[in-house]
Amino acid sequence: MSDMLRVEAITLRYPGAPRPVIVDLDLALFAGEIGCLLGASGCGKTSVLRAIAGFEPLQKGCISLGGRLLAQAGFSLPPEQRQIGTMFQDYALFPHLSAADNVAFGLRKLDRPTRQARVAQLLDMVDLHDRGGLFPHQLSGGQQQRVALARALAAEPALLLLDEPFSNLDVDTRSRLLVETRQLLKARGLCALMVSHDPAEAMAMSDRIAVMAHGQILQFDRPQVLYEQPAHPAVAESIGGGWWLKAQSLGLPGDDRIRLRNGQIGIDPTGPLRAQCVADWFSGPEHRLRLRLATGEHLELSVAVRDVDEWVNLRLLVPESALLRFPPL
Amino acid sequence: MTARTPLPWRAGAALTPRSATVWTWGALLVAALMVLPLLSLAWTAATGSAELWAHLFAHVLLPATQSTLLLLGGVGLLACLIGTACAWLIATYNFPARGLLQWALLLPLAVPTYIIAYAYLDLLHPLGPFQSGLRWALGYDSPRQFRLPDFRHLGTCILLLSLVLYPYVYLSVRAMLVTQAASLIEAARSLGSGSLDVFFRVILPLLRPALAVGVALVLLECLNDIGASEFLGVKTLTVTIYNTWVTRSDLPGAAQIALAVLTVVFLVLSLEAFGRRQRRYAAGQRAQAPSRIDLRGWRAGLACLCCVLPIVFGFVLPLLYLLTVSARRWRAEGLSPQLLESAANTLILGLTVTALTVLLGLVVTYALRLGQLRRRPLLAQIAQRVGSLGYALPGTVLAIALLVPMAAMDEFVGRTWLLGGLAGLVLACSLRFLTIASGNLDAGFARVPQNLDQAARSLGAGPGGTLMRIHLPLLRPALAAAAMLILIDTMKELPASLLLRPLGFETLATWLYADASRGSYEEGALAALMIVLIGIPGIVILAKLGLRSAVRSGGVSP
Numbered sequence: 001m002s003d004m005l006r007v008e009a010i011t012l013r014y015p016g017a018p019r020p021v022i023v024d025l026d027l028a029l030f031a032g033e034i035g036c037l038l039g040a041s042g043c044g045k046t047s048v049l050r051a052i053a054g055f056e057p058l059q060k061g062c063i064s065l066g067g068r069l070l071a072q073a074g075f076s077l078p079p080e081q082r083q084i085g086t087m088f089q090d091y092a093l094f095p096h097l098s099a100a101d102n103v104a105f106g107l108r109k110l111d112r113p114t115r116q117a118r119v120a121q122l123l124d125m126v127d128l129h130d131r132g133g134l135f136p137h138q139l140s141g142g143q144q145q146r147v148a149l150a151r152a153l154a155a156e157p158a159l160l161l162l163d164e165p166f167s168n169l170d171v172d173t174r175s176r177l178l179v180e181t182r183q184l185l186k187a188r189g190l191c192a193l194m195v196s197h198d199p200a201e202a203m204a205m206s207d208r209i210a211v212m213a214h215g216q217i218l219q220f221d222r223p224q225v226l227y228e229q230p231a232h233p234a235v236a237e238s239i240g241g242g243w244w245l246k247a248q249s250l251g252l253p254g255d256d257r258i259r260l261r262n263g264q265i266g267i268d269p270t271g272p273l274r275a276q277c278v279a280d281w282f283s284g285p286e287h288r289l290r291l292r293l294a295t296g297e298h299l300e301l302s303v304a305v306r307d308v309d310e311w312v313n314l315r316l317l318v319p320e321s322a323l324l325r326f327p328p329l
Numbered sequence: 330m331t332a333r334t335p336l337p338w339r340a341g342a343a344l345t346p347r348s349a350t351v352w353t354w355g356a357l358l359v360a361a362l363m364v365l366p367l368l369s370l371a372w373t374a375a376t377g378s379a380e381l382w383a384h385l386f387a388h389v390l391l392p393a394t395q396s397t398l399l400l401l402g403g404v405g406l407l408a409c410l411i412g413t414a415c416a417w418l419i420a421t422y423n424f425p426a427r428g429l430l431q432w433a434l435l436l437p438l439a440v441p442t443y444i445i446a447y448a449y450l451d452l453l454h455p456l457g458p459f460q461s462g463l464r465w466a467l468g469y470d471s472p473r474q475f476r477l478p479d480f481r482h483l484g485t486c487i488l489l490l491s492l493v494l495y496p497y498v499y500l501s502v503r504a505m506l507v508t509q510a511a512s513l514i515e516a517a518r519s520l521g522s523g524s525l526d527v528f529f530r531v532i533l534p535l536l537r538p539a540l541a542v543g544v545a546l547v548l549l550e551c552l553n554d555i556g557a558s559e560f561l562g563v564k565t566l567t568v569t570i571y572n573t574w575v576t577r578s579d580l581p582g583a584a585q586i587a588l589a590v591l592t593v594v595f596l597v598l599s600l601e602a603f604g605r606r607q608r609r610y611a612a613g614q615r616a617q618a619p620s621r622i623d624l625r626g627w628r629a630g631l632a633c634l635c636c637v638l639p640i641v642f643g644f645v646l647p648l649l650y651l652l653t654v655s656a657r658r659w660r661a662e663g664l665s666p667q668l669l670e671s672a673a674n675t676l677i678l679g680l681t682v683t684a685l686t687v688l689l690g691l692v693v694t695y696a697l698r699l700g701q702l703r704r705r706p707l708l709a710q711i712a713q714r715v716g717s718l719g720y721a722l723p724g725t726v727l728a729i730a731l732l733v734p735m736a737a738m739d740e741f742v743g744r745t746w747l748l749g750g751l752a753g754l755v756l757a758c759s760l761r762f763l764t765i766a767s768g769n770l771d772a773g774f775a776r777v778p779q780n781l782d783q784a785a786r787s788l789g790a791g792p793g794g795t796l797m798r799i800h801l802p803l804l805r806p807a808l809a810a811a812a813m814l815i816l817i818d819t820m821k822e823l824p825a826s827l828l829l830r831p832l833g834f835e836t837l838a839t840w841l842y843a844d845a846s847r848g849s850y851e852e853g854a855l856a857a858l859m860i861v862l863i864g865i866p867g868i869v870i871l872a873k874l875g876l877r878s879a880v881r882s883g884g885v886s887p
Binding site for chain 1: 705784791794799
């Protein structure tokens with residue numbers, strides 16, 4: 001497979017800003033692949049998206065799509081010529097146009113009957129065939145999101161960009177639309193790049209995730225690889241949860257930092273490690289314990305209630321092999 | 330993975346689509362249109378002979394500057410007093426008819442300065458209703474036995490101008506009182522201060538920026554006035570410019586005086602900037618209006634009277650006078666075809682100027698919008714600022730400044746196209762009222778999220794398509810308000826019309842001026858009545874949108 005989108009060593013600095021918001025960033029997506037930029041707010045992930053869409057000029061590097069150069073320093077193909085669909089965080093639906101007219105916006109070149117047929121088909125695809133006449137303010141958040149998706153897909157873009165596409169939705173709608181959107185993109189074989197701050201959303205939606213911090217990509221790989229072999233402490237932190245502990249705290253040699261994942265550690269009366277339970281609560285099918293190690297560090301684990309005889313003083317068993325180790329700070 | 334893509338595009342090609350650059354160039358062209366006349370003004374002034382200059386300075390410029398400054402000082406103070414007092418009463422107290430008065434206090438704004446002077450000139454004439462009534466009451470039967478001293482002097486001019494210009498102060502001060510200062514008033518009150526105490530210790534310092542905005546507008550209008558000062562015999566700089574050019578045909582002299590006016594304009598704007606220094610209120614501070622104190626008995630009556638008096642003298646009385654005289658005239662002679670023609674002329678001028686100004690405003694503000702989207706707004710910003718200078722320039726100054734370049738243009742073309750035709754006047758009015766268009770449209774654009782531009786662009790619409798398909802529909806209210814205000818202002822415009830109208834072309838305002846200058850009060854009242862009635866919808870827009878959307882940025886800095 002060849003790359004569809006290629007982002008090579010781009011640097012982006014906003015006028016008046018002391019530091020660039022993106023520094024020497026590389027990224028590539030295969031045709032039909034769904035990628036995700038994951039990171040905290042301010043890490044530059046949205047800026048990457050905006051640079052690809054053509055809303056921000058580059059200071060360095062270049063961006064190409066399907067072998068066509070989109071931008072480099074001193075050159076920028078205008079957004080309207082890039083064949084890139086964009087879905088905005090707040091959807092950016094045109095308030096003076098109905099849902100159908102919003103979808104039809106990018107289909108100007110088609111003749112009227114073709115256009116209408118296409119709009120009907122697109123609205124049908126997102127399950128809104130009977131809502132075409134409504135205006136954006138008359139639609140619910142989830143419906144607006146789907147209109148925005150249909151609109152972005154209407155002109156058959158070579159790449160779809162999604163900026164926090166699910167962040168304005170309630171939890172139920174979000175999980176439903178996550179699955180539906182992924183199915184829809186996959187069915188069309190569309191290449192897409194999403195921006196998100198939510199690891200669960202990123203993992204559910206995308207084939208590969210680029211974890212970002214301070215304007216750079218720390219690691220770009222499949223979710224499982226990111227989980228199992230994080231290349232950077234920040235990657236381990238953002239994917240999969242857990243706690244930071246010193247190696248000594250777990251009775252292990254060296255002064256490495258250990259990223260202890262949920263479920264990696266268990267209670268075992270014969271275990272070498274002593275811990276005190278400082279809090280416990282029921283959280284679903286299991287009980288959750290908050291433990292303090294002898295070194296004063298904290299961690300949490302889940303137990304079925306009856307496993308525990310005594311909650312105050314516990315012994316823990318640490319499997320040494322699968323632990324994530326990082327050099328000390 | 331494929332090898333690095335070869336570059337099919339010229340390296341260093343334009344960063345932006347050509348059309349976006351075209352907008353910036355258009356905006357810069359509009360700015361040049363504003364700057365060139367001012368440069369030519371300086372150049373023309375420099376061509377005057379030195380000895381002429383000495384004469385002009387001693388006998389014309391000095392006395393005119395003196396009376397202008399006195400006029401500005403007087404009107405500024407009095408308008409400030411009336412406007413602030415009324416705004417304070419309306420914002421703080423409940424009294425009979427408060428709700429009605431709150432809006433009615435804006436009505437005098439519909440009466441242009443030259444019309445209130447025109448009306449009172451007749452009302453206070455020795456043979457007019459006021460002095461006749463006085464004589465009747467005192468038992469005299471001839472003006473030879475009893476007449477009041479001549480009222481045509483600076484004091485009357487100050488009083489009359491203040492009566493129609495105070496709403497600028499009223500509007501900006503009231504806005505400040507009911508929104509941003511509200512919570513602070515309540516805080517001061519809860520600390521146990523009395524109302525007057527609160528006013529002087531808390532409110533007045535808080536109001537400084539609002540006062541600065543309002544008073545600056547009053548002073549600019551004052552500088553622009555030509556009719557009232559002329560009718561009342563006050564030789565201001567503006568009047569002197571007119572006389573120097575029209576009666577003495579001394580263009581360098583007129584240009585020199587115009588430069589003096591520009592200095593005063595600069596002073597006014599600096600004063601405004603100084604008054605607004607270090608005052609940045611967060612927009613989010615908008616609190617609900619403070620609860621008002623109920624007034625009863627004579628206090629309520631007094632408050633009511635205080636608000637009624639400016640309306641009566643600034644609007645009701647002149648209007649009643651115009652209505653009576655117009656009705657009498659109408660019954661006696663009907664409408665003359667000449668008056669109808671000048672009404673038609675006024676409308677044609679108004680519509681042409683409105684169309685052109687809105688178009689220019691759109692070019693300037695959309696260039697700025699595109700600049701902001703590209704994060705390179707500097708050039709467009711400069712163009713917009715310069716393009717919004719117009720409102721600060723008195724009509725006479727603008728007209729004199731346009732004379733030379735337009736004459737040169739006419740010579741170049743080979744026929745009197747600009748000077749002899751309507752084009753010059755249209756251009757002058759457009760430049761002056763561009764401030765309104767660009768202020769309103771800028772505010773309108775600010776309400777359209779930039780996301781919508783970007784969405785439209787990524788769906789294949791270019792800058793022009795985005796303007797047509799997204800912005801124009803969304804800007805409709807701002808466009809309508811701007812067009813309406815420009816139309817009204819143009820139809821009321823006097824100074825530039827006097828100087829630049831083609832031979833034989835009369836507008837309602839120039840008709841009235843000619844009438845008053847001849848001292849023959851014939852159909853002038855009808856023309857004046859039409860102008861006042863035209864102005865009333867403008868008041869409604871002003872009341873709805875607030876001062877800032879009517880006259881914004883540039884002249885009165887945003």
